[in-house]
Amino acid sequence: MGAGGTLSGAVTAATGGAPIVGATVLLGSRSTTTNGTGGYTFTGIPAGTYATVTASYPGFVTGTATNVVITDGNTTIQNFSLATAPTSGCTTDTTQTDFQAEVATNIDLTSSAGDALLSKPDLLDQSNATVSPTGFGITNINWAGQTFTPALSGQLTRADVELFCSGCSGANPNITVSIRATDRRDTGTDRGRPRLDHPRRIQRRRSGRPQDRYLQHHL
Numbered sequence: 001m002g003a004g005g006t007l008s009g010a011v012t013a014a015t016g017g018a019p020i021v022g023a024t025v026l027l028g029s030r031s032t033t034t035n036g037t038g039g040y041t042f043t044g045i046p047a048g049t050y051a052t053v054t055a056s057y058p059g060f061v062t063g064t065a066t067n068v069v070i071t072d073g074n075t076t077i078q079n080f081s082l083a084t085a086p087t088s089g090c091t092t093d094t095t096q097t098d099f100q101a102e103v104a105t106n107i108d109l110t111s112s113a114g115d116a117l118l119s120k121p122d123l124l125d126q127s128n129a130t131v132s133p134t135g136f137g138i139t140n141i142n143w144a145g146q147t148f149t150p151a152l153s154g155q156l157t158r159a160d161v162e163l164f165c166s167g168c169s170g171a172n173p174n175i176t177v178s179i180r181a182t183d184r185r186d187t188g189t190d191r192g193r194p195r196l197d198h199p200r201r202i203q204r205r206r207s208g209r210p211q212d213r214y215l216q217h218h219l
Helices: 095-100
Strands: 005-013 024-027 030-033 039-045 048-056 063-070 075-077 080-082 144-148 175-181 190-192 213-218
Touching (some): 030 039, 063 080
Parallel strands (some): 005 080
Antiparallel strands (some): 005 039, 144 213
16 A cells, blocks of 8 residues: 545635635545645545545525545645525534533533533522511502612512412412612612512512612502
């Protein structure tokens, strides 16, 4: 067996002639990708005639060369000029593969296919777990509130509220929970105002201390 030969060339766009970086070139079971100038090289290829060599890249029509001859000690040049794929053609979505090509820090790219999940956990800042068993009385005209001042900086992302009904009768009413930024002089404007349709029970966790976060429950 001889020393083998080399196959090299460039992959460019048929329109405009720009080099296609990252194109995949296949020679039998061998595979490589084009470099920053669109070039590729296979070395140490046994001499012979190879049925097909292909070059492909998303958004382009795959190029194919047939009966490519490799000789010992020599370099065979095989260039590819790829046409733009028609808009009706199928392209390859490499988004997930591209994300996973690098080292992920504080992000989960594998547990849910197609999703990028931030691994930063919720941080409990302030809470009130000593409310009287009788709670606060609220009606359709009276509000109950709880204030907190945060010890952590950043955006409030979650507030858990526990509601219960004592001596209620009939259908459960709708409830509005209002979260506000406030100070000693003003209750501020709503930061969030979800409506709970016919609630049974929800849990509570909120961020803040007096004069900074204002939580209201309204029947």
